[in-house]
Amino acid sequence: GAGVSQSPSNKVTEKGKDVELRCDPISGHTALYWYRQSLGQGLEFLIYFQGNSAPDKSGLPSDRFSAERTGGSVSTLTIQRTQQEDSAVYLCASSLGAGGATQYFGPGTRLLVL
């Protein structure tokens, strides 16, 4: 079946602009995660959604970052007033449930803030 998909695959934006990144998880997966991979920080957790529960936002680096998940499926990560340090690859993953389930990753969105 189809894996996790993300769009766009690449995004170039100017400092100060807002960007939206999209994630389509594997059908039937209730858990969805966003991670960020940057040269200086490696791979770091951003936010987690599980069903109708309140999301775990503990990894979001600032209040410029927000995410939502509509209808328990598609998720959008929004970065407002982008800064150069936001440049990174943003990866989305989904799993059948939280805790012990394998996470499957999408190909990522490569964001470059000029």
Next chain:
Amino acid sequence: KQEVTQIPAALSVPEGENLVLNCSFTDSAIYNLQWFRQDPGKGLTSLLLIQSSQREQTSGRLNASLDKSSGRSTLYIAASQPGDSATYLCAPGSSNTGKLIFGQGTTLQVKP
């Protein structure tokens, strides 16, 4: 706060060698541990998932072990091939959410 260390950071071996990648983590209260590979410019591919109650998992030429009490996991690759060249990432998962904390990875090059 969970911290994950992977040793070595880079490894270059001739084809056919058996090799071991090491991962250590500071907080043993994990639910599971996943090993991934990442090819340049690509996303992550899950290799093995070990639950905290398990000691090891095998898939083909790959074997991963977990010693939760000592905070260690190893990934064993048998009879390495050039196609195994990639970065290998270790990621223990927290108990209730499953969020993963990643190491910096081991970049492997297998020379023909």
